[in-house]
Amino acid sequence: MGCCDAPGLMPIEEALDKMLTPITPVTDTLTLPLPDALGYVLAEDILSPINVPPFDNSAMDGYAIRLSDLEQSTTLSMVGKSFAGAPYEGDWPSMTTVRIMTGAKIPEGCDAVIMQENTTVDGDNITFNQCSPKTNMNIRPTGDDIRVNDVVLKKGARLTARDIPMIATLGISHISVFRKPVVAFFSTGDELRPLGTELKDGQIYDSNRYGIKPLIENFGCEAIDLGIIPDCPETLKATFEQAQQLSDVVITSGGVSVGEADYTKDILEELGQIGFWKLAIKPGKPFAFGELDNAWFCGLPGNPVSAVLTMYVLVQPLIAKLSGHSEWKEPESIPAITRSAFKKAPGRTDYQRGIYSIEDGQFVVETTGNQSSGAFRSMSLANCFVVLERDRTSIDVGETVQIQLFNPTLF
Known part of the structure; x- marks a missing residue:
C-alpha cells in the first residue's frame, strides 16, 4: 500500500x-425491423449485399460529355436528359451532350460531367466555357462508398442515429441484435x-x-x-x-x-x-x-x-x-490547464466537476464551484470531470490536470 x-x-x-x-x-438475440433497432447492439457483422452507389452517377447538376467530342468543338447539342430515377436510355450520337442531374445515372460512354455553371445555354446548343475537364470529373463511380461484401458494421457495435440510415442505403430491412x-x-x-x-x-x-x-x-x-x-x-x-x-x-x-x-x-x-x-x-x-x-x-x-x-x-x-457492446471505450483523458484552483486531499481519486473551453488550441478548465457530493447544481453546470489522481494534493491556477469530456450518456 x-x-x-x-x-x-x-x-x-x-x-x-x-x-x-x-x-x-x-x-439472446432478436430480429428487429431496422427503424426499431436504434440503441441495440449488433449480434452479427453487417455485410453489404450491394455496391453503394450501385451505378456510376453524377456528383453535379450539369452535362454529361465525351472528352473526344469536346476536343472537336466547345459547343454541343443537347440530345436528352438524365434524372435521378429516370436515366437517359436513348442513342447518344457523337457531338451531343446529355443534361444530367445530381445522382442520376451516367450515360454509357460518358467521360466527365461539367457543372452547369460552366456552360452557356442557347436553346439546345450548350457551350462549355473555359473548361478543361479531366477523365471522370464529377462522376461518382460504382461502389465509391461501399463495395459488395464490405463489413460496414461489426458485431458488438451499438447502433446510433448515424448507423440506421447507412444500413438503409444497403436495402437491409431487418437485423439481428442482442436483447x-x-x-x-x-x-x-x-x-x-x-x-x-x-x-x-x-x-x-x-x-x-x-x-x-x-x-x-x-x-x-x-x-x-x-x-x-x-x-x-x-x-x-x-x-x-x-x-x-x-x-x-x-x-x-x-x-x-x-x-x-x-x-x-x-x-x-x-x-x-x-x-x-x-x-x-x-x-x-x-x-x-x-x-x-x-x-x-x-x-x-x-x-x-x-x-x-x-x-x-x-x-x-x-x-x-x-450488453455485448464490444466497441465501447472509456472517456478519453485530455490534459488541460487550470483557470481556477482545485482543493484535493491525497488518498482517493477525485472526480471534480469542471467547465472546459479551448483557448488558442489549448484545453483549459475551471471548477463549477461547490464540489459537495450533495450539490447537484455543480453537476448540472459541468461539461467534464476533472480527474485528480489519488496521491495528488490541491491544484493551483496554471497547473496541468486530466479532464474527461462527458460522453453522450450525460447529455
Whole structure:
C-alpha cells in the first residue's frame, strides 16, 4: 500500500477488474425491423449485399460529355436528359451532350460531367466555357462508398442515429441484435419523498431515480423503476427478491454506508455475496458490488452526485460488457490547464466537476464551484470531470490536470 492510499479502500482500477471479469455478455438475440433497432447492439457483422452507389452517377447538376467530342468543338447539342430515377436510355450520337442531374445515372460512354455553371445555354446548343475537364470529373463511380461484401458494421457495435440510415442505403430491412439487458432500480431511505408531495422536517425529494433511469436507458438497457423503499429490512429483502427475478442487474441508491439504518449490505450478504464495498473514489466511496442468485448488484451511494458519478464511472462499463457492446471505450483523458484552483486531499481519486473551453488550441478548465457530493447544481453546470489522481494534493491556477469530456450518456 502506497503512502497516499486510503486504508481499506479499493482502487478504482482494481474494482473495475473485479466487476468486469465475471461478466459474460447476454446471448439472446432478436430480429428487429431496422427503424426499431436504434440503441441495440449488433449480434452479427453487417455485410453489404450491394455496391453503394450501385451505378456510376453524377456528383453535379450539369452535362454529361465525351472528352473526344469536346476536343472537336466547345459547343454541343443537347440530345436528352438524365434524372435521378429516370436515366437517359436513348442513342447518344457523337457531338451531343446529355443534361444530367445530381445522382442520376451516367450515360454509357460518358467521360466527365461539367457543372452547369460552366456552360452557356442557347436553346439546345450548350457551350462549355473555359473548361478543361479531366477523365471522370464529377462522376461518382460504382461502389465509391461501399463495395459488395464490405463489413460496414461489426458485431458488438451499438447502433446510433448515424448507423440506421447507412444500413438503409444497403436495402437491409431487418437485423439481428442482442436483447437489451434489463436493470431494476430503486431508492432506499425513510427520508425520501416522491415528487409532488409536501416535505416534512428531515425529508428530501428523491432525485436519484431521476438521474439513474436516463443513464440506464442511455447505456442501452431497459429500466424497471421499483420506486422508493423504506428502511425496513423485510420490505427491502422482498424488493431485492422481486428485482432479481425481473432483471439482469439490480441497482440501488442509498443504504450502503455505515449508518444504523443502512440494511442493503446485510441483505446482500443474505441473498448473495459481496464482491467489494468502499472504494478509493471521491465522491462515491460507499459503492458496493456483488451477485444475487439471479442478477448482478450495484449499490450506489445516496448522495445525488455520488450516485450519478458511480453510475458513469463504474456501472457504465459493466453494462457495456453485459450488453455485448464490444466497441465501447472509456472517456478519453485530455490534459488541460487550470483557470481556477482545485482543493484535493491525497488518498482517493477525485472526480471534480469542471467547465472546459479551448483557448488558442489549448484545453483549459475551471471548477463549477461547490464540489459537495450533495450539490447537484455543480453537476448540472459541468461539461467534464476533472480527474485528480489519488496521491495528488490541491491544484493551483496554471497547473496541468486530466479532464474527461462527458460522453453522450450525460447529455
